[in-house]
Amino acid sequence: MAGHDLPETPVRFETHPERYRHWRLDLPAEHGGKVARLTLDIEEAGGLRAPDAPGGYTLKLNSYDLSVDIELADALQRIRFEHPEVRALLVTSGKERIFCSGANIYMLGTSSHGFKVNFCKYTNETRMGLEELSAEGGVPSLAALNGTASGGGYELAVTCDEIVLAEDGSSVVSLPECPLLAVLPGTGGLTRLVDKRKVRRDLADVFSTVAEGIRGKRAVEWGVIDEAPPRARFDEAVKRRLEAMVARSSRRPFRPVKLGPLGAERTEKGCRYRYVTLEVDAAARQATLTVEAPTGAEPETPGALAEAGDGAWAIRAFRELDDALLELRFNHPTVAVVALRTRGSAEAVLKVDRMLAAHAQDGLVREVVLQMRRVLKRLDLTAKSFYALVEPGSCFAGSLLELALAADRVYMKDAAGEPVSVALSPMNAGPLVMPNGLTRLQSRFLATPEKVGQVLALPGPLDTAAAVEAGLVTFAPDDLDWDDEVRLAFEERASLSPDAMTGMEASLRFGGPETMETKIFGRLTAWQNWIFQRPNAVGERGALTLYGKPERPHFDWRRC
Amino acid sequence: MSVISQERIPNNVDLASDKRLQRALEAWQPSFIQWWKDMGPHGFQEDQVYLRTAISVEPDGWAHFDYVKMPVYRWGIFLADQVPDRRIGFGDLMGEPVxxxxxxxxxxxxxxxxxxxxxxxxxxxxxxRLLGRTCPSLYDLRNLFQVNVEEGRHLWAMVYLLHSYFGRDGREEAEEMLHRRSGDQNKPRILGAFNEPCTDWLSFFMFTYFTDRDGKYQLLALAESAFDPLSRTTRFMLTEEAHHMFVGETGVMRVVERTAQMMKEQKKDHPDDLRKLGLVDLPTVQRYLNLWYSVSLDLFGGEISSNAASSFAAGLKGRAQEDRYEDHRALTGTYAVPRFQNGALVTEDVPMRNAMNEVVRDAYIEDCQRGVDKWNRAIAAHGIPFELRLPSRRFHRAVGVHAGQHFDPEGNPVSAEAWQASQDAWLPSAADRAHVQGLMREPVMEPGKMASWIAAPKQGIKGRPVDFEYVRPRQA
Incomplete structure (x- = not known):
């Protein structure tokens, strides 16, 4: 089944609340403007593929596609930067008696395998961001289910800290994917049931195989939700919980920062932003992602940072990098290897890092650093091979050194007479953790944890020999070999099986401890990737293929 | 003068402006010279040898003759001329530019x-390296050294590719080639036949006839490669390899000529009598042939090979003289190869690409037979009723389906006991080796003179007479 790579026009990830078709973001007066309310009210014909297009679909029953999640991700960004006054988040629905019925099945059934996996990955990242907003950003969240939440709908709810379901005798929560579609809930639902809500495993087993779901009372008993008040007392329960959340919020106030459009120049060959450039060589299945250092004066205090707003390098460069990574994933699916380059003054990057480190407790600085962290995680989780190229004129320093540390390999030029260096900063020492909860340096030196501190303590920029000695470099070809070595390395990588590379990289990038995050993404790339390919789901008579059709699915009964 | 110069290293690869190659050779060339002094011809490094040196690819340039001391031989780097618009001639990418x-x-x-x-x-x-000490004539001594310096140049040819196209890994591999040692248990050479001792001149002639002929087929197969520098390098090497096989073919020929002639003159045919006359008896020649032919067959690899198939598919290595075949994609055909099934030898049709080793081996066997026929005609011309024969390809194999089994030279399976009992009749025995080495105790260093066991060549080198002083000993 080839399926649609969706849509004919490239996917764009920039949007704005004024252009939302599926969500409403407001700050209701009844909570004194301290609660952000996200109301899901999906426009049925507003998906990425119009209902009358080939492989088109209608987003019935508040079912979503990628366009819905793009708006959700944007809304969370707005709450982070534009609404520092928000201290709690309410997620609810604008439709009668239905909260959300998850990802649209017809969209899944007609999408290519690669698109499905990338779609799931993106929705997962968005949900991780929602959880991070609570855990790190001090904005707890409440899912107010005014009706049934099934599949991805329940998974959305379970990413919120608390879930309240209006008990009306018919509304349910459910994960019907396994019994109904022969696939897994794709957005971390299973993992969160047992790891986050700590639902007993046998009850989770029952819950995950009952297609019609369970109603409020039992859902509360099993721990699947927190409360199921009768409809009449629903609003009151929601209000009570939100007030408690506002009260316990640890968010620190700061001057709002408006996020303007990125203004990228986009062509088939990539995109050019202010600090980031993505160049794609489609024939070679290679791309280059270049991040530039700040070029002018950057804010030296949090106040100046707020003043500079979204033009500040620390905000803008990483927003651009985030967009470029999504561009790579969705609009250049056949690109295999990406060169990570940097250009400009390492000292300028280190200066920004020092400011961020010195004011880590400031509310805005905190958001800025969290954004860096999310973007770098997005890099960790991107199914492309990344090779960092450290050359004269590059600035792999501090927060930008993280790009190299996230890369699958680091090539550093050993050029006599030409200065090449990398440098460390406090940003390498803690704030930019990976999904496994470790810093990239910690993940790099699992066998020799003492090396993390030693490397961080090394004085000044490290030249090639010192960087090799420190264990930061994979290969250090000299200037005579450089071009050929790099060309060959890229060509070689691009020739290997994309599936094997995705699996291999996902296995090697996240050494060390498991976290809920690594479990969710690991299981997505392994289990879901496999199940999505199996005839039992996507064969001619597979359950996903036949969903909504009169025919019953036909399974190959052999377990493996 | 720097060791890295156009003058010291004749070449047509623009060494003068190739900084990367210069840098690599600066490190490697001294190691190579040291290796040559340590492991090259023993005891003759100071002698003046009348050698052919390739100084350009022009018709008159690749065979320049003069006296030279071997350590200052000008090992050069030459590629055959580029074929304009050359296309890949086989495999999945056939027709694409090389x-x-x-x-x-x-x-x-x-x-x-x-x-x-x-x-x-x-x-x-x-x-x-020790053969010079027992040479049968100055003419043969010179031929030995010619072969040796050209093998050295062939090493340079491969090192050139490693240095120019494979970066640091290539430089390390080039260095490693000077560290492995033939027959060394700790660091042996990669292929088995190249760890067999070659301690007498009969072995040397067999080696240059059979084992260098494997080299010819490997070079022919690599000359088809889609990687054009490899193709051009090996095409030039083939011009030199021809001489090595000439040394082998005429060397064996002169041995059997001498023996047959003496058998006729002395009217003797018992090996013991012939040995007393200072000759190599023909059954001993046959046993040496059996050995070197069989170890050379191993060099082609297993009968069914996925490596060979993928090299062919990718265009890395073709069949020798690919243009002699009709189907260059070789996707549909099959080839009959031997296989063991339930202990019995059967023939199996395998996909052509997987049988590439066997295809090339077959061409090699056919080529080997030609020289054997010539030797037999020489024996017959003296009225001696003896025929040399290539043993069955199953005989004495260490690689492929026949490895680990025992077969007689006709290819019939025999028991381990029978093999033990007959081994000395089929392969050179300790007594054979002792006799052959006994014939070669002293070098024959007088111009024009030949050892007792070998006939004089029909002509000398490059128009020089047979009694030309091909090697001038160092001045005392």
Missing amino acids: WQQVPGEHRNALRRLIVTQGDTEPASVEQQ
Whole structure:
């Protein structure tokens, strides 16, 4: 089944609340403007593929596609930067008696395998961001289910800290994917049931195989939700919980920062932003992602940072990098290897890092650093091979050194007479953790944890020999070999099986401890990737293929 | 003068402006000279030898003759002329332009092919390093050294590719080729036949006839490669390899000529009598042939090979003289190869690409037979009723389906006991080796004179007479 790579026009990830078709973001007066309310009210014909297009679909029953999640991700960004006054988040629905019925099945059934996996990955990242907003950003969240939440709908709810379901005798929560579609809930639902809500495993087993779901009372008993008040007392329960959340919020106030459009120049060959450039060589299945250092004066205090707003390098460069990574994933699916380059003054990057480190407790600085962290995680989780190229004129320093540390390999030029260096900063020492909860340096030196501190303590920029000695470099070809070595390395990588590379990289990038995050993404790339390919789901008579059709699915009964 | 110069290293690869190659050779060349002094022809490094040196690819340039001391031989780097608009001639990419650079996808496989080929070159020099001490004539001594310096140049040819196209890994591999040693248990040469001792001149002639002929077929197969620099390098090497096989073919020929002639003159045919006359009896020649032919057959690899198939598919290595075949994609055909099934030898049709080793081996066997026929005609011309024969391909094999089994020279399976009992009749025995080495105790260093066991060549080198002073001993 080839399926649609969706849509004919490239996917764009920039949007704005004024252009939302599926969500409403407001700050209701009844909570004194301290609660952000996200109301899901999906426009049925507003998906990425119009209902009358080939492989088109209608987003019935508040079912979503990628366009819905793009708006959700944007809304969370707005709450982070534009609404520092928000201290709690309410997620609810604008439709009668239905909260959300998850990802649209017809969209899944007609999408290519690669698109499905990338779609799931993106929705997962968005949900991780929602959880991070609570855990790190001090904005707890409440899912107010005014009706049934099934599949991805329940998974959305379970990413919120608390879930309240209006008990009306018919509304349910459910994960019907396994019994109904022969696939897994794709957005971390299973993992969160047992790891986050700590639902007993046998009850989770029952819950995950009952297609019609369970109603409020039992859902509360099993721990699947927190409360199921009768409809009449629903609003009151929601209000009570939100007030408690506002009260316990640890968010620190700061001057709002408006996020303007990125203004990228986009062509088939990539995109050019202010600090980031993505160049794609489609024939070679290679791309280059270049991040530039700040070029002018950057804010030296949090106040100046707020003043500079979204033009500040620390905000803008990483927003651009985030967009470029999504561009790579969705609009250049056949690109295999990406060169990570940097250009400009390492000292300028280190200066920004020092400011961020010195004011880590400031509310805005905190958001800025969290954004860096999310973007770098997005890099960790991107199914492309990344090779960092450290050359004269590059600035792999501090927060930008993280790009190299996230890369699958680091090539550093050993050029006599030409200065090449990398440098460390406090940003390498803690704030930019990976999904496994470790810093990239910690993940790099699992066998020799003492090396993390030693490397961080090394004085000044490290030249090639010192960087090799420190264990930061994979290969250090000299200037005579450089071009050929790099060309060959890229060509070689691009020739290997994309599936094997995705699996291999996902296995090697996240050494060390498991976290809920690594479990969710690991299981997505392994289990879901496999199940999505199996005839039992996507064969001619597979359950996903036949969903909504009169025919019953036909399974190959052999377990493996 | 720097060791790295156009003058010291004749070449047509623009060494003068290739900084990367210069840098690599600056490190490697001194190691090579040291290796040559340590492992090259023993005891003759100071002598003046009348040698052919390739100084350009022009018709009059690749065979320049003069006296030279071997350590200052000008090992050069030559590629055959580029064929304009050359296209890949076989495999999945047939018809596409050949590659002037190594594609990353095939880097490791190509490096492996080049290292395996390159490793045989210094190996044979090492195998032959003591032969000078027992040479049957100055003419043969010179031929030995010619073969040796050209094997050295073939090493340079492969090292050139490693240095120019394989970066640091290539430089390390080039260095390693000077560190492995033929027959060394700790660091042996890569291929088995190149670890067999070659301690007498009969072995040397057999080696240059049979084992260098394997080299010819490997070079022919690599000359088809889509990697154009490899193709051009090996095409030039083939012009030199021809001389090595000439040395082998005429060497064996002169041995059997001498023996047959004496058998006729002395009217003797018992090996013991012939041995007393200072000759190599023909059954001993046959046993040496059996040995060197069988170990050379192993060099072609297993009968069914996925490596061979993928090299062919990717365009890395074709069949020798690919244009003699009709189907260059070889996707549909099959080839009959031997296989063991339930203990019985059967023939199995396998996909053509998987049988490439066997295809090339078959062409090699056919080619080997031609020289054997010539030798037999010489024996027959003296009225001696003896025929040399290539043994069955099953005989004495260490690689492929026949490895680990026992077969007689006709290819019939025999028991381990029968093999033990007959081994001395089929392969050189300790007594054979003792006799052959006994014939070669002293070098024959007088111009024009031949050892008792070998006939004089029909003509000398490059128009020089047979009694020309091909090697001038160092001045005392």
